[in-house]
Amino acid sequence: MNATSPPNTWDAYPDVNGRFGDFGGRYVAETLMPLVLDLDRAYAAAKADPAFQEELNGYMTHYVGRPSPLYFAERLTRHFGGAKIYFKRDELNHTGAHKINNCMGQILLAMRMGKTRIIAETGAGQHGVATATVCARFGLPCIVYMGETDVERQKPNVFRMNLLGAEVRPVTSGTGTLKDAMNEAMRDWVTNVADTYYLIGTAAGPHPYPAMVRDFQSVIGTEARAQMLEMEGRLPDAVVACIGGGSNAIGLFHPFLADEGVRLIGVEAAGHGLESGLHAASLTGGRPGVLHGNKTYLLQDPDGQIIDAHSISAGLDYPGIGPEHAFLHDAGRAEYISATDEEALDAFKLCAELEGIIPALEPAHALSRVGEIARELGPDKIVLMNLCGRGDKDIFTVADALGRRI
Amino acid sequence: MTKARIDDRFAALKAEGRAAFIAYIMAGDPDLAQSFEILSGLPAAGADLIELGFPFSDPMAEGVPIQRAAQRSLAGKTTLAKTLDLVRRFRLQDTATPIVLMGYLNPVLNAGFDAFAAAAAEAGVDGLIIVDCPPEESGPLADALDEAGISLIRLAAPTTDDARLAIVARRTSGFMYYVSVAGVTGTKEADEHTVAPAVARVRKASGLPVAVGFGIKTPERAAAIARVADAAVVGSALVDEVAAAVADGTPATPKVLAKAAALAQAVRTARA
Numbered sequence: 001m002n003a004t005s006p007p008n009t010w011d012a013y014p015d016v017n018g019r020f021g022d023f024g025g026r027y028v029a030e031t032l033m034p035l036v037l038d039l040d041r042a043y044a045a046a047k048a049d050p051a052f053q054e055e056l057n058g059y060m061t062h063y064v065g066r067p068s069p070l071y072f073a074e075r076l077t078r079h080f081g082g083a084k085i086y087f088k089r090d091e092l093n094h095t096g097a098h099k100i101n102n103c104m105g106q107i108l109l110a111m112r113m114g115k116t117r118i119i120a121e122t123g124a125g126q127h128g129v130a131t132a133t134v135c136a137r138f139g140l141p142c143i144v145y146m147g148e149t150d151v152e153r154q155k156p157n158v159f160r161m162n163l164l165g166a167e168v169r170p171v172t173s174g175t176g177t178l179k180d181a182m183n184e185a186m187r188d189w190v191t192n193v194a195d196t197y198y199l200i201g202t203a204a205g206p207h208p209y210p211a212m213v214r215d216f217q218s219v220i221g222t223e224a225r226a227q228m229l230e231m232e233g234r235l236p237d238a239v240v241a242c243i244g245g246g247s248n249a250i251g252l253f254h255p256f257l258a259d260e261g262v263r264l265i266g267v268e269a270a271g272h273g274l275e276s277g278l279h280a281a282s283l284t285g286g287r288p289g290v291l292h293g294n295k296t297y298l299l300q301d302p303d304g305q306i307i308d309a310h311s312i313s314a315g316l317d318y319p320g321i322g323p324e325h326a327f328l329h330d331a332g333r334a335e336y337i338s339a340t341d342e343e344a345l346d347a348f349k350l351c352a353e354l355e356g357i358i359p360a361l362e363p364a365h366a367l368s369r370v371g372e373i374a375r376e377l378g379p380d381k382i383v384l385m386n387l388c389g390r391g392d393k394d395i396f397t398v399a400d401a402l403g404r405r406i
Numbered sequence: 407m408t409k410a411r412i413d414d415r416f417a418a419l420k421a422e423g424r425a426a427f428i429a430y431i432m433a434g435d436p437d438l439a440q441s442f443e444i445l446s447g448l449p450a451a452g453a454d455l456i457e458l459g460f461p462f463s464d465p466m467a468e469g470v471p472i473q474r475a476a477q478r479s480l481a482g483k484t485t486l487a488k489t490l491d492l493v494r495r496f497r498l499q500d501t502a503t504p505i506v507l508m509g510y511l512n513p514v515l516n517a518g519f520d521a522f523a524a525a526a527a528e529a530g531v532d533g534l535i536i537v538d539c540p541p542e543e544s545g546p547l548a549d550a551l552d553e554a555g556i557s558l559i560r561l562a563a564p565t566t567d568d569a570r571l572a573i574v575a576r577r578t579s580g581f582m583y584y585v586s587v588a589g590v591t592g593t594k595e596a597d598e599h600t601v602a603p604a605v606a607r608v609r610k611a612s613g614l615p616v617a618v619g620f621g622i623k624t625p626e627r628a629a630a631i632a633r634v635a636d637a638a639v640v641g642s643a644l645v646d647e648v649a650a651a652v653a654d655g656t657p658a659t660p661k662v663l664a665k666a667a668a669l670a671q672a673v674r675t676a677r678a
Contacts, residue, residue, distance in 0.1 A: 017542065025543050027511060029467045031563035031588050033540045034570060173473055179464060186466045191589040193565055290511045290538065291464060303485045304516030305463040 010257040013327065018207020018294075020327035026206040027290045031190050036293075040208045042113050047215065052108065059104050063137070064094050066101075066219065070227035070384075075354040082374030083237065083381035087357075088224045088252065090388045097360065097389035098220060098248045099130035099201060105216035106199045107134040115197035118142045121185040123150055123178035123244070124315035124362070125157025126389055127201030132166035142166040145184040147176035150314045157393050175308045178244075178318045182292050202245025203322035206293030210250075210322050217251025224384060225255050236384040237377050238263040242366040243336070244280065244316035246325045248388035253334060254324075263335065265373065266325060267366045269311035270338035280309035282321040283329050283336040291319070296326040312341035312401060313361035315389070343368040345401055348391065360389030361397065411532045412504040412557055412580035415454060416615045416636065425632035426454035427673040428617055429666050430508065430641030432475035433460050433492055434484025436652050441479075443659040444648075445496050448503075451663045452670020455504045455617075457535070457639065460489040462510035467537045469592040471642040474649060486513045486522070490529040497530035506533035506559060506580075511547075519550035526556055533557035533580045541573050548577045557581075562608045564588050564600075575612035581637065582612045587621040592642025596621030602634040609636075625672030632676035640669050 013020045018040075026036055046052040060066040069092065073085040090098040110118060118140050122128030128144040135142035144161055148170040151158055161168050174180035182205075189198045203213040221239075228236055239256055241249035243266040253264045271279035279285060282297040289298040291306055299307040299319035309319040328334035339347075344361055347368035352358045359367060366385050374383050391398070399406045419426050429448050434441050448456055461479040465472060493505055507526065514522050514536065526534070534556055539547060541560065551558045557580030565588060566574060575582065584604060586596035596618060605616045618631050619639030631638040647665045651658035 026540065027538045027543055028540065029537050029563070029585075030540055030561040030574065031467075031565050031585055033542075033563075034565045034567065173470075174464070183464050183466050187469075187590045190467060191593070193588045290515055292466070293538075298512075300512070300516065302516075303487075304513035305461075305480060306512070 013324065014207060014211050018211070020324045021330065022288070023295050023323035023326040024207055024210055025295050026293060027295065028206045028293045029190060031193065035193055036206045043109060043208050043212050046109050046112055052112065056105055056108055060101070060219065064100050064104060065092065067223045067227070068092050070224055070231060073355050076351070077374070079354055080371040080374045082379060083377035083383045085370055085374055086228065086236065086382065086384045087387040088220060088384060090220055090248065090386060091359065091390035095126070095130045095133050096392065097126040097130065098217060098251065098386070099127045100133065101219055101251070102201065102213050102216040102247060103127070103130040103134045103199060106212070107138055107140070110197035110199065111138060113197065115195060116140065117192065117196045118199055119145070119185050119188050119196055120199045120201060121145045121178065121181040122201065123181070123317055124313065125150065125154040125161065125393065126315060128166070128168065129157050129160050129164070131199050131201070132161040132164035135166060136164045143188070144168050145171050145181040145188070147171050147178060147181050149176040150178065150181070153397055154314055154393060155396070177308065178314070179306065186292070201247065203247040203250045203324060204245045204292060204294055204296065204320060210294065210324055213247050214250045214254055214324060217247050218254045220248065220251040220386060221253060221255035224252065228382070228384060232382060235259055235262055237261070237381040238265055238373055239384045240265045240267065240366050240370055240373060241386040241388065242267050242316060242362045243321060243325060244269065244318045244362065245320065246322035248386050250322055250324055252386045253328070257333065264328070264333065265369070266334055266336045267369050268336060268338040269313055269316035269365055270340045271310040273340050274338060278310040279338070280311040280316050280318060281338045282319060283325065284338050286319070288326070294323045296320050296323040297329070312344060312397065313365065315360070315362040316365065337369055339365040339368040345398065348398060357387065358391035359387055360391045361394045362389055363387050411502065412455070415504050416581065419454060424677055425635060425673055426617070426637035427452055427628070427670040428455045428457055428619070428637050428639040429453035429644060430457040430459060430639060431644055431662065432472065432479050433458050433489040434479035434482050435475040435645065435648050436478050436658050437482045438484060438488060438492070440658050442492050442495060444662050445492055446499065447659060447663045448666055449500055451666040452674065453503070453666055455506065455637065457506045457508045457641070458489065458493065460486055460507055460509040460513060462513060465510060467590055469590040469642060471592045471645045471649065475645045478652065486517055490525055490531070493531055494529040504532040505530065506535060507531055508535040509537070511536050511539045514547070519547050520553070523550040523554035523556055527554035531556060533559045535559045535561065535583060537561070541576060559583055561585050564604065568607065568611070571608065571611040578612060578614065581615040581617050582608050583639070584608050584616050584618045584635070585620045586618050589620070591620050592623065594621050596627060596631055598630040598634050601631060605635045625668050628669045629672040629676035632673040638673050643669070
């Protein structure tokens with residue numbers, strides 16, 4: 001087992017087989033294996049091609065709106081009375097979340113590969129909206145699989161996807177949430193092998209997805225690191241991000257991996273509380289297993305059946321986590337903690353009232369831990385949080401949780 | 407060595423000049439008692455080999471019929487250990503019909519490869535098919551199965567080219583399973599004209615008998631495939647009989663065995 005031994009260089013992961021230590025890999029049906037290997041080759045070629053990178057950068061600047069600002073959250077800092085709190089403002093991207101960073105990269109790759117039909121899974125709908133957006137922009141048909149439970153609780157995003165010309169297919173199998181949507185997308189892919197590109201939204205799935213999604217999302221950490229050096233003349237002491245599958249967190253963490261003095265802190269969704277069993281904290285409450293093409297920490301019962309996750313945030317409601325997080329967890333490079341539904345709601349309100357920013361429920365989980373981290377670090381320190389999405393999509397859920405009618 | 411049972415069965419069928427009929431059922435579907443009745447009755451109904459599915463919560467390569475079968479099975483609290491119990495009891499009455507377990511990796515990984523392989527061999531399992539474990543990831547599992555004398559049966563698909571077939575055929579024994587359509591189980595129809603050359607390719611690469619499955623629902627399809635392959639596998643059509651029985655509150659066993667008998671008859675007479 002090399003998962004727990006400290007690696008010499010973090011950039012060596014994953015290896016050629018898509019392994020982050022003991023995690024990752026390619027656990028897919030044989031029918032998909034040649035496609036996954038083909039994608040690996042195509043992505044490696046694109047990554048090494050300056051023309052591809054230049055094209056991507058152009059869209060990131062003029063369409064997505066990058067770089068996103070680094071913002072000193074002055075009133076929250078004063079409120080908590082500890083380290084300076086900075087937000088990386090990825091909620092200001094086009095479509096309102098970090099998801100578009102990855103979608104823009106993958107849609108250009110899909111077109112480069114000659115694929116003509118795009119499928120995706122979505123939980124909260126942010127990845128579905130981002131995928132529908134890039135498909136509209138480049139004129140490709142788009143089918144988004146979404147659990148029927150999520151279709152119900154994220155109606156605004158379903159309507160947005162429809163406006164963008166995407167077909168949203170409600171998934172009724174299982175419990176009708178993100179994991180079932182991912183199962184259904186895999187079933188579509190295995191059925192339509194010739195023309196279809198599966199645009200996975202999180203840093204999970206068979207290799208090369210975890211590495212590729214990380215690379216496309218690393219723009220978050222790369223920008224934030226440079227912006228912090230410019231504004232403060234030094235690196236932050238801790239960087240914090242929420243984790244469902246873990247794409248925004250790995251995008252923020254990865255450029256800081258070699259900066260040993262920077263603590264990396266991921267916040268999982270604890271739902272009704274870890275002890276309740278109704279949560280989505282795979283690292284804190286799960287154990288290693290294989291699902292959706294990769295080996296990673298999973299919520300599972302004693303017989304290896306996957307347990308449904310629970311979170312007020314549809315975007316964190318997933319029983320697994322990206323394999324690189326599993327690796328960083330076991331290697332001790334990153335810390336993983338959790339926040340409950342209630343704590344996230346409190347942070348949601350606090351952020352709106354003190355900073356004039358309505359965050360998505362996902363980063364509200366991260367924010368609910370930032371206060372204690374800031375106090376623990378003390379006044380001369382700096383904590384950086386990824387505000388990875390805006391909360392417009394969540395107002396109905398929040399109103400419901402607060403017992404208000406809108 | 408239990409893998410001898412698979413080899414013996416294919417050798418006997420080759421001598422008879424016919425293909426095998428492989429019946430797939432889900433352990434614990436609709437419940438453990440009835441699935442044991444079905445399992446027990448399959449050899450007399452004409453099944454030459456049996457694929458016994460063990461349930462998984464997230465069966466990504468299955469169509470709706472087998473997804474629902476897994477849900478029914480899990481609702482009845484079927485576990486991997488209880489699945490092996492079915493095989494153990496079956497072996498008290500039948501020592502000749504090969505049983506191949508089929509499912510997804512996580513329950514097996516969870517049990518531990520070595521512990522699972524030893525328990526499966528002891529119960530009388532002859533082979534294992536793991537849908538989501540391609541050759542690149544199957545080293546530790548193959549080691550454990552080798553140690554226990556259980557065949558690791560690999561899948562080849564329409565997307566598997568010749569270069570890859572060589573990789574797929576490595577460390578496999580018993581037979582190869584050709585997935586006749588790009589898709590999930592029980593949806594598209596297998597076409598013998600495209601299947602025939604593929605079977606020849608897989609046979610050449612592996613030197614093993616080739617079973618064909620994923621797109622066979624009717625006796626006519628089963629017969630057509632039995633003319634070009636070494637075995638025809640039917641799963642969703644049998645599982646559909648269980649679903650129908652559950653829907654009208656009747657016993658599942660007679661329905662499933664009648665369907666199996668019709669399919670077996672078609673396979674047995676296909677080359678006559």
